[in-house]
Amino acid sequence: MARHVIAAVDEFPPGTRKFLEIDGRPIAIFNIKGEYFGLMNRCPHQGAALCEGPLIGLAQSKDPGEIEYTKLGEIIRCPWHGWEFDIRTGQSYCDPRRFRVKAYPAHVEPGASVVKGPYVAETIAVKVESDYVVVEL
Amino acid sequence: MNIQFRESSEAASPLAVKAAIADCDIHPARATRAELYPYLAKRWQHHLEVYGVHAYQGMMEGPPYPKAQPNASRRDAYPPEGGPQGSSLSFMQKQLLDPNNVQLGVLNPLNTGQGIRNHELSAALCSAINDWQIDKWTSKDKRLKASIVVGNEDGLSAAAEIRERAGDKNFVQVLLLSRNVEPLGQRRYWPIYQAAEEAGLPVGVHAFGFGGNPITPSGWPSYYIEEMVGHSQCQQSALASLVLEGVFERFPKLKMVMIEAGFGWAPSLAWRLDKVWQRLRSEVPHVKRPPSEYIREQVWWTTQPMEDPERREDLFDVIKWIGWDRLLFATDYPHWDYDEPSRVLPAGVNDDDREAFYLGNAKKLYGIA
Ligand code: FES
Numbered sequence: 001m002a003r004h005v006i007a008a009v010d011e012f013p014p015g016t017r018k019f020l021e022i023d024g025r026p027i028a029i030f031n032i033k034g035e036y037f038g039l040m041n042r043c044p045h046q047g048a049a050l051c052e053g054p055l056i057g058l059a060q061s062k063d064p065g066e067i068e069y070t071k072l073g074e075i076i077r078c079p080w081h082g083w084e085f086d087i088r089t090g091q092s093y094c095d096p097r098r099f100r101v102k103a104y105p106a107h108v109e110p111g112a113s114v115v116k117g118p119y120v121a122e123t124i125a126v127k128v129e130s131d132y133v134v135v136e137l
Numbered sequence: 138m139n140i141q142f143r144e145s146s147e148a149a150s151p152l153a154v155k156a157a158i159a160d161c162d163i164h165p166a167r168a169t170r171a172e173l174y175p176y177l178a179k180r181w182q183h184h185l186e187v188y189g190v191h192a193y194q195g196m197m198e199g200p201p202y203p204k205a206q207p208n209a210s211r212r213d214a215y216p217p218e219g220g221p222q223g224s225s226l227s228f229m230q231k232q233l234l235d236p237n238n239v240q241l242g243v244l245n246p247l248n249t250g251q252g253i254r255n256h257e258l259s260a261a262l263c264s265a266i267n268d269w270q271i272d273k274w275t276s277k278d279k280r281l282k283a284s285i286v287v288g289n290e291d292g293l294s295a296a297a298e299i300r301e302r303a304g305d306k307n308f309v310q311v312l313l314l315s316r317n318v319e320p321l322g323q324r325r326y327w328p329i330y331q332a333a334e335e336a337g338l339p340v341g342v343h344a345f346g347f348g349g350n351p352i353t354p355s356g357w358p359s360y361y362i363e364e365m366v367g368h369s370q371c372q373q374s375a376l377a378s379l380v381l382e383g384v385f386e387r388f389p390k391l392k393m394v395m396i397e398a399g400f401g402w403a404p405s406l407a408w409r410l411d412k413v414w415q416r417l418r419s420e421v422p423h424v425k426r427p428p429s430e431y432i433r434e435q436v437w438w439t440t441q442p443m444e445d446p447e448r449r450e451d452l453f454d455v456i457k458w459i460g461w462d463r464l465l466f467a468t469d470y471p472h473w474d475y476d477e478p479s480r481v482l483p484a485g486v487n488d489d490d491r492e493a494f495y496l497g498n499a500k501k502l503y504g505i506a
Contacts (some may be wrong), residue, residue: 004140019143052145052213079212080475082205101381123140 001136002041005108005114005121009131012036017051022108029106030055030087032073037087038104038135039076044092050101058084058093106135109126151295156492157240158478159499160233161439162343162396163281165244166208166276168220172273178264184258191254193290194350195317204361206473214471222471226277233470234280238480240496241505242281243467244270245343245396247310249286252314252347259288264298267308275307282503284312284341290348292328299329303336309503310339315368315398321375322382323426330388339392339437339502344368365474372398374408376432380410383423385431392502393436394491397469401446402436404458407432438500439467440494443474451485461490465499501503 006029012018017030019041019084026041028051043050055074075084075093084093090103111128114121119134125134142468145438167173168435175180206212208221214232216225223229234242250262263286270283287295302308311333319325320343334338351357352367354374372395379385379393410428418424424431438459456464468475482494499505 006140019145021141021143023139030331048211048477048481049213054212054310080473082473120139123142 003119003134003136004126005109005119005126006133006135007124008127009108009133015036019051021037022135025137027104027135027137028115029104029133031035031084031133032087036108036133036135037104038137039085039087039090040104042101043078043080043083044099044101045078045081045083048078050078053077053079055087056084058086104135104137106133108132110136155238155479156495157238158466158495159241159243159503160237160239160468160470160478161241161394161465162244162441162469163229163233163242163244164223164472165229165246165270166221166223166468166471167269168224173262173265173269176268176272177261180260181261181265190258190262190469192252193254194252194347209473210471211473211475226274226379229470230278233468234278237468239280241499241503242278243309243341243499243503244274244281244283245341246270246286247314247343247345251286251289252317252349253288253290256288256291256294256443260291260294260298263288263295265417266267267302271305271307282309282423283307284310284503285338286312287329289313289326290318291436292325296328296332299332299336302351303332303338308338309505310341310394311336313342314348315342315344315352315371315375316346316352317348317375318350319348320378320382322378322380322384323434324382326389327384330384330391334388334391337390337504339394341396342372343396344372344398346371367449368398369402373402374435376406377410377428380428380431381421381424382420386423386433387424389435394439394465394502395436396439396467397441399442400440400442400459400464401444401452401455403432403436403438404455435465437463437465437498439465440481441467441469442474443476443481449485452470452483454484461493462498464494466495 012031012032014033017028021029028039028041030037039051041049041051053076055073056075056077057069058075060068074087076087077084085101090101092099108131111130113128114132115128210222214222216228246266249266250259253259266286275283285299285308287298289295299311315479350372352364407429414428444452
């Protein structure tokens with residue numbers, strides 16, 4: 001499993017997302033309230049750029065008339081046909097057993113460890129005193 | 138370098154070159170209402186400013202509720218220069234026509250002048266939209282062909298508009314909607330069918346409409362999902378009416394295209410019609426043959442939203458009844474329930490049928506060499 005340095009934490013504020021391509025794979029990384037998540041940016045349904053969709057919550061109902069709305073900002077809704085996926089796990093909600101989108105672990109590493117590697121970061125300059133977002137795949 | 142950063146994911150890797158296709162349901166949009174003014178007499182510009190538009194149905198200009206995605210469209214289809222999805226030719230070329238190798242694209246504008254209570258205004262708006270389709274779209278990209286939009290509730294002015302456009306190569310069909318003031322087979326609409334038949338143009342019936350009737354026969358539903366499935370019920374009533382009022386009998390060269398309401402229901406509707414017709418034939422003696430015969434001879438179907446049963450054999454059974462020569466591929470771009478050409482047809486279709494499905498049937502029906 002290779003680890004890739006994506007951005008300095010300062011340049012990746014909460015509520016934003018970054019689109020990248022790693023080894024030909026389209027990937028998006030999200031910063032949700034300081035937590036980072038990576039997802040394959042291709043919908044398993046018909047191939048839309050999934051991660052351009054809005055982040056919503058999860059509406060569930062035990063009984064008609066009772067609605068629970070949880071996981072606010074953690075569900076991504078495909079910009080085409082609206083299939084919903086959990087950005088933490090890539091699980092789909094319309095058919096969890098058959099469809100999921102690949103999730104890539106992302107987290108923050110201090111510059112000192114990033115400089116040491118085993119990371120790949122040809123595209124951004126890395127300084128020891130900063131923190132960086134790293135994705136694994 | 139193995140990481141590439143992007144502004145958005147829009148510049149996705151280019152799709153593999155695919156065989157040419159036809160897209161038989163594309164929705165061009167106007168960036169502003171004023172875009173139509175150059176094609177509207179001053180009298181109607183003033184009318185719009187002073188009186189607005191009165192439809193048979195409320196809330197025609199703004200949707201009664203957001204339709205699953207903004208403007209019922211793909212979220213990635215906003216043109217970079219601004220304006221609603223579907224309003225930019227250059228972006229449509231870049232996002233739809235070029236990457237999918239679209240050789241023929243049929244434009245079906247919605248929110249036109251159809252279903253408006255003032256029939257003169259309705260006719261003027263429809264005519265303006267037709268001029269706008271030529272100016273903004275078909276004259277600028279030869280792959281695109283327009284549908285003649287007509288003031289549907291006034292058969293005579295609608296027929297006049299069709300006759301005026303007949304023979305103009307920018308147009309390949311007449312466009313109606315499924316939800317009208319009355320079921321589509323009724324006499325008030327016959328001048329439309331007569332003019333279309335004379336002009337050799339198919340009549341497309343697109344789901345939706347502003348006739349003032351609820352989308353379901355049991356009243357106004359609570360949810361958008363009910364409206365989505367209601368389109369096929371509505372289209373079934375329209376088709377039954379066309380058969381039973383004798384439209385196909387009276388206009389035997391008329392070709393109808395059922396647009397955006399599915400096709401999986403076609404066999405069961407035809408079976409039911411045939412069965413009941415055997416028993417009640419004397420009520421409609423002008424229907425001389427079993428209803429299914431008219432349907433199979435005179436009706437075509439666009440594919441989007443493509444039927445997607447769990448077993449692909451079920452899909453193939455339905456298509457076999459309808460005929461592989463009757464389906465016209467469509468994406469519905471830029472709407473949110475868009476069908477991606479490379480992903481809709483399951484494996485197991487032979488090359489001839491595949492070619493007919495994606496291109497051949499449309500070229501033949503619309504007379505494109
Ligand atoms: S492509 Fe994502 S839901 Fe269809």
